[in-house]
Amino acid sequence: MEMTDGLTGDAPVPSNPIMMRANKVCVFYGEKQALFEVDLDVAANEVTALIGPSGCGKSTFLRCLNRMNDTIDGCRITGEITLQGADIYDPKVDVVELRASVGMVFQKPNPFPKSIFENIAYGPRIHGLAKSKTDMEEIVVTSLQKAGLYEEVKDRLNxxxxxxxxxxxxxxxxxxxxxxxxxxxxxxxxxxxxDPIATARVEELIDELRENYTIVIVTHSMQQAARVSQRTAFFHLGKLVEEGATDTIFTSPKDKRTQDYITGRFG
Incomplete structure (x- = not known):
């Protein structure tokens, strides 16, 4: 994968290769425009935090990255989003496969009404990733280990x-x-x-997962963004105001709106 530049404004180019790129992305719900020409590069093996006041478009943008907005009637998206250079909105793209490549974790935990084992096995079964029962058990155990949960649930997988x-x-x-x-x-x-203890555990987990995955997180908590992310993008009124290295955004933002939000003047 080749390095590219072309980030918004004067933001420095991420040091890692670009995993996903949004170019002039606009989102409309019927007549109402929710996102305006968002350009954002998401670097591999980094955590990119999307911050901003409620209703600023950060969750709308996140849902564009795995086409979750396709499920909303009257939602229309223009611009381009690529995953490793391939257009995810190309009509030939299998959305089920895309959502396997670009997974999603929601605000409220939403386990399936199935056993712990079957919650994990469900996706690999649909995608034919396990050739045998042993393969499936290995996928389930490894996934639970990576999520820091195996030791807590290994005796109650059913x-x-x-x-x-x-x-x-x-x-x-x-x-x-x-x-x-x-x-x-x-x-x-x-x-x-x-709660705060469970939050701390998930934040530790996000930091561990970054070694193997690219993570984009929407958070209301600026402290959380500062703790877990390498890059931060600030959204306001459907526009990407600025983005860059997290420490730079929090200590010396270029835009007064970012400064005002971070210091608590609005939002």
């Missing part, structure tokens, strides 16, 4: 996933996303329904 605590359920959902070997994991405020 019990319902819904019986776990909130923090465990969220890690189960992360394990479920990992099980189909994604390249990118999208997280839409994954800690907003969790």
């Amino acid at each position: 019990e319902p996933g819904t019986g776990l605590s909130g923090g465990q359920q969220q890690r189960l959902c992360i394990a479920r996303a990992i099980a189909v070997s994604p390249e990118v994991i999208l997280m839409d405020e994954p800690c907003s329904a969790l």
Whole structure:
């Protein structure tokens, strides 16, 4: 994969190869425009945090990255989004395959009403990733280990996933996303329904996962963005105001709107 530049403004080029690129992305819900010409590069093996006030378009943008907006009536998207250089909105793209490559973890943990084992096995079974029962068991165990959950649930894999605590359920959902070997994991405020201890565990996990996956996280918590991300993009009123290295965005943002949001003047 080749390095490219062309980021918005004067933002430095990420040091890692570009995994996903958004170019002039606009989103319309019927007549209402929700996103305006967003240009953003997402580098491999980094955590990119999307921050901004409620209703600023950050979750809308996140859902463009695995075509979740396709499920919303009257939603129209223009511009281009690529995954390793390939257009994800190309009519030939299999959306099911795309969502395996670009997994999603939602705000509220949403385990399937199945056993812990079956929650993880579901995706690999659909995608034909396990050739045997042993293969499947290995995928399930490895995914739970990567999500930091295996030791807590190894004796109850046949019990319902819904019986776990909130923090465990969220890690189960992360394990479920990992099980189909994604390249990118999208997280839409994954800690907003969790207590501080469970939040800290998920944040540690995000840091570990970055070695093998590219992560884009929407968060309301600027402290969380500062803790877990390498790059931060600030959205306001449907526009990407600025993006860059997280420490730069938090210590010396170029745009007054970013400064005002970070210092608590609005939002």
